[in-house]
């Protein structure tokens with residue numbers, strides 16, 4: 172049940188599938204399905220998921236489709252025992268590795284890149300830790316893995332720490348590992364520490380052991396985790412997501428005198444509300460609830476097709492007419508990806524009578540696709556890759572448009588190193604065959 176509640180707190184990270192696998196010393200039992208966690212699990216099918224350790228996953232597909240065979244955990248069974256894996260991120264040399272593995276006789280069940288780790292482990296030699304270490308050395312890209320065997324649990328983070336992974340502990344002493352710390356509070360667990368880039372933490376009945384699969388490590392956490400992905404009550408590598416977003420909003424406000432051109436600040440719920448708060452506090456303009464979110468629809472960006480995303484925006488947001496009518500608005504949003512959501516929101520506010528709409532984005536211009544687990548697709552689809560700011564502003568129907576600079580984002584995040592490749596094009600790793608896709612796009 173703890174895994175179920177933890178996953179519930181992480182539902183914002185993926186809504187296409189959910190699954191839980193449990194180990195009980197003799198076997199691994201796995202249950203999964205397509206859809207939201209509450210659609211896949213109910214009291215009737217949770218009760219028999221018992222064991223000393225469990226892993227769970229909510230799926231957001233970036234490599235491989237949304238079909239059931241790609242929903243995680245993925246489980247491999249052999250005469251050596253069962254192994255289950257969950258993966259957050261994207262392996263950029265997956266097509267090359269898959270071809271090599273298939274040539275050597277591996278048969279893949281699905282199309283997701285995550286299955287590769289299971290085949291690499293199965294083809295390895297030595298202890299399981301040695302097999303995992305060797306497998307990780309073959310992988311390039313973003314990966315936070317949990318690997319469950321009948322006896323032990325392993326938590327692994329790629330050598331750049333592109334995706335987050337944190338360790339917590341419940342009051343009764345049970346270890347827990349999560350992509351975000353917001354899952355710990357739900358199960359009354361306390362944050363212990365982050366899994367370090369390049370680290371393999373092995374949890375056994377007697378404790379936690381730390382190993383590294385490489386010494387060539389760096390900290391390059393995805394900056395979009397702060398901007399968009401993570402919940403504001405999570406802390407990533409020691410920084411509160413809410414505090415980073417608020418500081419981004421403050422920085423946007425410092426660039427201009429908002430009193431000269433606006434009456435109120437409106438944040439796009441939910442992920443832009445912290446930045447709107449920062450802008451409001453810095454500028455002195457009141458923050459108003461100009462947009463209302465229907466909480467029972469999913470996130471539009473994390474939906475697999477444009478048609479679903481368009482429908483999602485329509486169902487999700489409404490303009491609060493009494494608040495916005497006749498007002499000059501500073502509209503704070505966390506990012507512009509394809510521009511369709513922003514255009515729709517601006518149109519909603521205009522229809523509700525807003526006099527002027529000045530869009531401020533709490534992120535730099537997104538000009539390059541992500542190959543590390545965020546589905547921003549090709550350059551052709553990215554609004555900022557195709558239009559200069561002025562032209563994009565006109566296309567969106569806004570009165571003005573400004574973005575945060577990369578330097579400001581770095582400062583808001585505390586000045587440390589981050590991946591900012593979708594803004595700069597400076598990718599943290601080689602891209603292998605994805606480079607061709609980038610050149611063609």
Ligand code: SF4
Nearest residue numbers: 393394541590592593
């Ligand atoms: S490219 Fe962008 S979205 Fe992808 S990992 Fe880097 S910062 Fe995050």
